[in-house]
Amino acid sequence: MRPSSGLPRCGRRCPRSGGRSTRCSSSPVSTASPSTSWMRMRSGYSGWMSLSEVDPDEEVQGEIHLRVEVLGSQGSRRLRCSVLEARDLARKDRNGASDPFVRLRYNGKTQESTVVKKSCYPRWNETFEFELAEPAGEKLCVEVWDWDLVGRNDFLGKVVFSVQGLEAAGQEEGWFRLWPDKSKPIQDGRRGSLGSLQLQVKLRDETVLPSHCYQPLVQLLCQEVKSGRQDGQVHLVTLLDETTTAECRQEVAINLVKLFLGQGLVKEFLDLLFELELAKPCEPNTLFRSNSLASKSMESFLKVTGMPYLHFVLGPTITRVFEEKKYVELDPSKVEIKDVGCSGLHRVQTEGEVIEQGRQHLQSYLGELLDAIVRSAPACPPVIRAAFRQLFQRVGERFPQHQHAKFVAVTSFLCLRFFSPAVMTPKLFQLRDTHADARTSRTLLLLAKAIQLVGNMEPAAGRAKEPWLSPLLPALQQGTARMRDFITRLVGTEEEQGEEEGEGRPLGPPPAVVKEGLLLVPKTRGKGPLLAAAAGKKLHFCLTGESLSFGKSPSAERIGAIALGDILAAEKVEEKSFGSSHVMQVLYMGTGGQQETAYLQCKCVNELNQWLSALRKVCGNNPRVLRSYHPGVFRGDKWSCCHQRDRTGLGCDRTRHGVTLQDWSDPLDPTVEAQRLFQHLQGLRGTLREKYWELLAPEDAQNGPRGEDAALPEGLSRLFAVLGDLESCHRRAQPPAPAAPALLQLQT
Numbered sequence: 001m002r003p004s005s006g007l008p009r010c011g012r013r014c015p016r017s018g019g020r021s022t023r024c025s026s027s028p029v030s031t032a033s034p035s036t037s038w039m040r041m042r043s044g045y046s047g048w049m050s051l052s053e054v055d056p057d058e059e060v061q062g063e064i065h066l067r068v069e070v071l072g073s074q075g076s077r078r079l080r081c082s083v084l085e086a087r088d089l090a091r092k093d094r095n096g097a098s099d100p101f102v103r104l105r106y107n108g109k110t111q112e113s114t115v116v117k118k119s120c121y122p123r124w125n126e127t128f129e130f131e132l133a134e135p136a137g138e139k140l141c142v143e144v145w146d147w148d149l150v151g152r153n154d155f156l157g158k159v160v161f162s163v164q165g166l167e168a169a170g171q172e173e174g175w176f177r178l179w180p181d182k183s184k185p186i187q188d189g190r191r192g193s194l195g196s197l198q199l200q201v202k203l204r205d206e207t208v209l210p211s212h213c214y215q216p217l218v219q220l221l222c223q224e225v226k227s228g229r230q231d232g233q234v235h236l237v238t239l240l241d242e243t244t245t246a247e248c249r250q251e252v253a254i255n256l257v258k259l260f261l262g263q264g265l266v267k268e269f270l271d272l273l274f275e276l277e278l279a280k281p282c283e284p285n286t287l288f289r290s291n292s293l294a295s296k297s298m299e300s301f302l303k304v305t306g307m308p309y310l311h312f313v314l315g316p317t318i319t320r321v322f323e324e325k326k327y328v329e330l331d332p333s334k335v336e337i338k339d340v341g342c343s344g345l346h347r348v349q350t351e352g353e354v355i356e357q358g359r360q361h362l363q364s365y366l367g368e369l370l371d372a373i374v375r376s377a378p379a380c381p382p383v384i385r386a387a388f389r390q391l392f393q394r395v396g397e398r399f400p401q402h403q404h405a406k407f408v409a410v411t412s413f414l415c416l417r418f419f420s421p422a423v424m425t426p427k428l429f430q431l432r433d434t435h436a437d438a439r440t441s442r443t444l445l446l447l448a449k450a451i452q453l454v455g456n457m458e459p460a461a462g463r464a465k466e467p468w469l470s471p472l473l474p475a476l477q478q479g480t481a482r483m484r485d486f487i488t489r490l491v492g493t494e495e496e497q498g499e500e501e502g503e504g505r506p507l508g509p510p511p512a513v514v515k516e517g518l519l520l521v522p523k524t525r526g527k528g529p530l531l532a533a534a535a536g537k538k539l540h541f542c543l544t545g546e547s548l549s550f551g552k553s554p555s556a557e558r559i560g561a562i563a564l565g566d567i568l569a570a571e572k573v574e575e576k577s578f579g580s581s582h583v584m585q586v587l588y589m590g591t592g593g594q595q596e597t598a599y600l601q602c603k604c605v606n607e608l609n610q611w612l613s614a615l616r617k618v619c620g621n622n623p624r625v626l627r628s629y630h631p632g633v634f635r636g637d638k639w640s641c642c643h644q645r646d647r648t649g650l651g652c653d654r655t656r657h658g659v660t661l662q663d664w665s666d667p668l669d670p671t672v673e674a675q676r677l678f679q680h681l682q683g684l685r686g687t688l689r690e691k692y693w694e695l696l697a698p699e700d701a702q703n704g705p706r707g708e709d710a711a712l713p714e715g716l717s718r719l720f721a722v723l724g725d726l727e728s729c730h731r732r733a734q735p736p737a738p739a740a741p742a743l744l745q746l747q748t
Helices: 035-039 163-169 211-229 236-245 249-262 264-276 294-304 305-322 351-375 382-400 402-425 438-456 459-464 467-490 496-503 529-534 605-618 671-682 686-697 698-703 716-731
Strands: 020-024 044-052 063-071 078-087 098-107 109-112 121-132 138-147 155-163 171-177 196-202 205-208 515-520 537-545 548-551 556-565 567-572 583-588 597-603
Touching: 063 138, 063 155, 063 163, 078 098, 078 138, 109 121, 109 305, 138 163, 155 163, 163 171, 163 382, 163 515, 205 671, 211 249, 211 264, 211 671, 211 716, 236 264, 236 294, 236 716, 249 264, 249 294, 249 459, 249 671, 264 294, 264 382, 264 567, 294 305, 294 382, 294 402, 305 351, 305 402, 305 597, 351 438, 351 467, 382 402, 382 467, 402 467, 438 467, 496 567, 515 605, 537 605, 567 605, 583 605, 686 716
Parallel strands: none
Antiparallel strands: 020 205, 044 196, 063 078, 063 171, 078 121, 098 109, 098 138, 138 155, 515 537, 515 597, 537 548, 548 556, 567 583, 583 597
């Protein structure tokens, strides 16, 4: 099923020239024409949409490269259409590809191209001609189909041209988006009969300037963090916290965290947030429970820096829960009574027996998870331990009579905002590839509740709220004591941390590991001598802060390694190059000073994007990165992508060194973070001024905001000046309005 009246899919090519790029953070997911409500709401869409059955002739994607021209003189004119190639076609076959061919229709005549087997990026390079009708009122229809040996062919999309518009232009060439077939009549009752789906879609179109344009803003924010909190003054971070709405606070927090991570000031930034938050009137038992900028920033910080640690701690227990599929229930109102026993000796379990059995299973999972948490202090990344150490000390100084509060402050982030959400929905944290079924989901929910109660450090409070959790109370009390000891070790001094790591305790995966997993080395020439003996085998690859190494298994001796400084680029490979998708290439400098290529196949597109993100993140500052590459492979005497015969020549496509995933695993891109912070601050200029005077002198708030001429502090004045300069840069960077196209492309 899909929305029956939809939103426009983003088909505009994103121009990148002169150091300027345009990014679209999200796009709608339907090929229907734009709705009136969408066109009115330029920033997005929110509402209910009817569901309808899926028509395969409407579900299309991709683009086709065509050259269409009118030849000859009056009386003997011809219409010529050169079908060059297509890209990103829909996958219609079980092998994850299609067998596309092109069908051209004009003036009652039809011609077809050859079939390209197993490819969503076919190349035809074929030319077709039609005698031009007089008058040239007919339309030229270019259709793309997936050829099937058995059954009917599958429709992949079409482009319709007005020949009259073409006569005026003479010739047109370019990439044209494939459109669905809207010519078939809609059956009565087919639409709007399957219910409705509520959607919220946000469209963001950003112009990112060259990085040097954002340096004044970045330097100002860094200076504000370094100066720290000063009594009697309103800090810029406080103004940002007070004026940012709850809807966008999460996004602002992650932008700030990534920006200061790139500047090496994330600990100082978090410490400033802790200090400003603790300066407000607050109670020790509700500390950091609100969605303030401090809470959201610390939560984002854990997701950006602590995902490998999270996987190390939770991975084994989550895997066990998914594999065992035990029935776990403690709530009497939800208990399901079933027959037990062998054949001929059936009996019905009592409610008490079901609850006791569920308690044993849940207690076993909780015990295993607590064991992993308690042992994980040495494996926790040092930057996270340093942040928790600062938080622990700040809360202890703020509430000297409530020493319990500093432990709760740490667990409120580590357990309530990090471990517990990951246990409840492991797919969102990349712990599983799919969501859990109903039974497993209930077990994970109960386990997440148990972790929350342990994190509250007061299980008795949880028992009063949900009395049916009382059978688990002894395990929760024991877990609370163990969690307290764990926090004490976690926030120990740096000297204690060094001694701890030297005691020979199991550290788990080294903190320096960025990404690891099994990858297949395809059989092909041109993979470089390093992996020549591994063709057709799966190897365990490990990416650290020093190298990309590989061996037969995680514990086996490393067979070889590529130093990070030698990696030149990491890019995708065209699907047709190997007859399978999800292949990447790592271009590196070999021992003899020659450029080599390692081709590696991932199991899915998500894993492919994660590997590309990780490689680009750790190699982003390499001095010898490539600016171009070949998306194909060199077979015989030419490249499969551009047919060049020079194996060492310049690539036919530009390399990419930026973001590939829009979530926690993104590489740091400080230019994009600065641009988004600029947009947010630009929209708050008037509000920042008003809030400053309100916070500086609350007793004068009833008199209204101060005038524009009132003196502002140096930091706020500099901020307004920097925002004004950036706004001017954006105005100068706006591209000229494009000329109206001579060729009329119809969408019917």
